[in-house]
Amino acid sequence: MIDIVFSDSACGSLKMAQHYGKEKYQGGCMGIIVSHDDGSKPTKEEVETARREAEEKARLAWESATPMGGKTSDIYGFNLMLSIGDISENRPGIKRKLILEHLYSVYPKDEWHQATEEILNRANEDLKTIRERAASGESLRIWYSNQPDEMCGLYCFMSQLNQWKVRDGQVSIVKLPEWEADERGNIVRKNSWSEVAPEEWQRYLSMQKIALPVFIQSCVSRWRELQAESAPLRAVLNGQLVSTSEILYDDFILREIEAEDEEFHEAMIIGRVLGKYQLGIGDSWVALRIEEMIHVGKLEAVTTGGKYMPIYHRVLKKCIHRL
Structure with a gap:
């Protein structure tokens, strides 16, 4: 098959x-993320508890x-x-x-x-x-x-x-x-x-x-x-695959930007759009749409991302009169 x-x-x-x-559970390497809403650093005890819980969850998943x-x-x-x-x-x-x-x-x-x-x-x-x-x-x-x-x-x-x-x-x-x-x-x-x-x-x-x-x-x-339409985007609407324009998801992006202060981290916006709305698109498309908003003057880049990081690891600033 x-x-x-x-x-x-x-x-x-x-x-x-x-x-x-298939065989006896052997464990292995795993990554965990422990964070607080207020940005404070997790304690060693919290990290260790999270690690043990993740390990136990992995063991049960394997054995079942x-x-x-x-x-x-x-x-x-x-x-x-x-x-x-x-x-x-x-x-x-x-x-x-x-x-x-x-x-x-x-x-x-x-x-x-x-x-x-x-x-x-x-x-x-x-x-x-x-x-x-x-x-x-x-x-x-x-x-x-x-x-x-x-x-x-x-x-x-x-x-x-x-x-x-x-x-x-x-x-x-x-x-x-x-x-x-x-x-x-x-x-x-x-x-x-x-x-x-x-x-x-x-x-x-x-x-x-x-x-x-x-x-x-x-x-x-x-x-x-x-194929004949070859539109910028295709999306599933009401269960049907349809052609659509490149601005389809812009409202979701702008909604999250509007909820931010004048300056904000672009990566946080992308993460919220992907996690909150479950649109079935990836980080690269959201980043490219934000790049277009910078190009037309709705946003301005305050910092630049690191050399080995995606371009959206930067701080942006709203151009209030254009949003």
Whole structure:
């Protein structure tokens, strides 16, 4: 079985899920963050308590997990961020490379230049391999959600499969539920498969469905329409993948900026937009929209980020008359 996901995080988590809980728990390295709302420094006792709680949680997750089995070489991740920019190409090419370079430009150049090359090359190599394996009769399983990049990934991949003329019943899909209830009866919402922990993947297998030919053709038709429109953004509105303008998320960004003092840390704004509104977009797109607000004079940069840090690690100032 070939598994297809649409982010590096989901790919890594699914690979771990194959053997998660298989042997006796050995522990390991983990990172924890302990902070106070008032900015005061946590005590050593607080840090140690948090570390023990995290370790116990990890142990219980391991011991209760059911390994999915399989080989890591059967899992392919496509981190192409197809909800943003030109999608008129039928396979990842120069246009997608330019979009990725633009998105990664908020990070230090020595990181993003190499990253975009690797993403594009790997995507094309993996597509070639998957096509060969599908032609030999192997089954495929696609994991997707209402997150824009994953929905675009589904539609785009269905278009590829249609060109490859896969046989009926060869493709399965698993859609992430919009919400679930945990063991305490609380509502839990996951934004995408990148938020699913290794021990959780197994339980979603029961949601697997065969992708019927009519479903595949529906995806293909809609993707062709979206390709023809090739809008700056694609978003999922009322469950439908639609083309939209680049300003779609600006109101959420401005709302958080307006709640700040005259000067504020840009990284804090980005963190709140991503965490508070769960829009399914990444930090790079929010940072680029803020960069546009600086360009048109709504904001002004007071400091610059460190050489090895994303550009949004800086202080900005509101230009009151322009907001």
